[in-house]
Amino acid sequence: MNKNLSDAQESIKKSVKYKAWLFSAIIALGIGFFSMTFLPKDEFVRIFFFCMMTVTTFFPVNYFIYRMLSSDSRCEVCEAPFAIKHIDSQKKFLSAIPRNCIKNIGKVGGYGPDVGKQVMMHESWTEERYEITDTYECTECGDTHQSTRMTTQRTGYSGTKTRQ
Ligand SMILES: [Zn+2]
Numbered sequence: 001m002n003k004n005l006s007d008a009q010e011s012i013k014k015s016v017k018y019k020a021w022l023f024s025a026i027i028a029l030g031i032g033f034f035s036m037t038f039l040p041k042d043e044f045v046r047i048f049f050f051c052m053m054t055v056t057t058f059f060p061v062n063y064f065i066y067r068m069l070s071s072d073s074r075c076e077v078c079e080a081p082f083a084i085k086h087i088d089s090q091k092k093f094l095s096a097i098p099r100n101c102i103k104n105i106g107k108v109g110g111y112g113p114d115v116g117k118q119v120m121m122h123e124s125w126t127e128e129r130y131e132i133t134d135t136y137e138c139t140e141c142g143d144t145h146q147s148t149r150m151t152t153q154r155t156g157y158s159g160t161k162t163r164q
Helices: 007-036 043-072
Strands: 084-107 118-138 144-163
Touching (some): 007 084, 084 144
């Protein structure tokens, strides 16, 4: 590995390390807690296994995530490690589609004039689609590349109940 990293590369390397630690700590703790549900109700055994599972999960996961993130941040043009930086994100509006649906959510219970009627839920919202373009730049050779992805989001949700 290249030992003469520029300051910009060093800071990207730090953030890659930080993200790898953070994600793998979350995954390892999750697996640690999950494994405890299979253990007998003995506190010593539980704590021992929890620590063991967390520690044994952490290192391989950390290694894997670190490898993945550091290969993502290697420039394809000049091959400098830890050189790719996210510099811009553009959100482009594509379409807004009105949606609605009617759900049967059960019968009116208890006492009163409406007992036995069906409760219907009328929902409506707007489904907005966006195209997001992320721009990345290499801090060493200045090469830029873009990647695009789609997202959808719901806006203007309203729901009303009727009895019939
Ligand atoms: Zn480059």
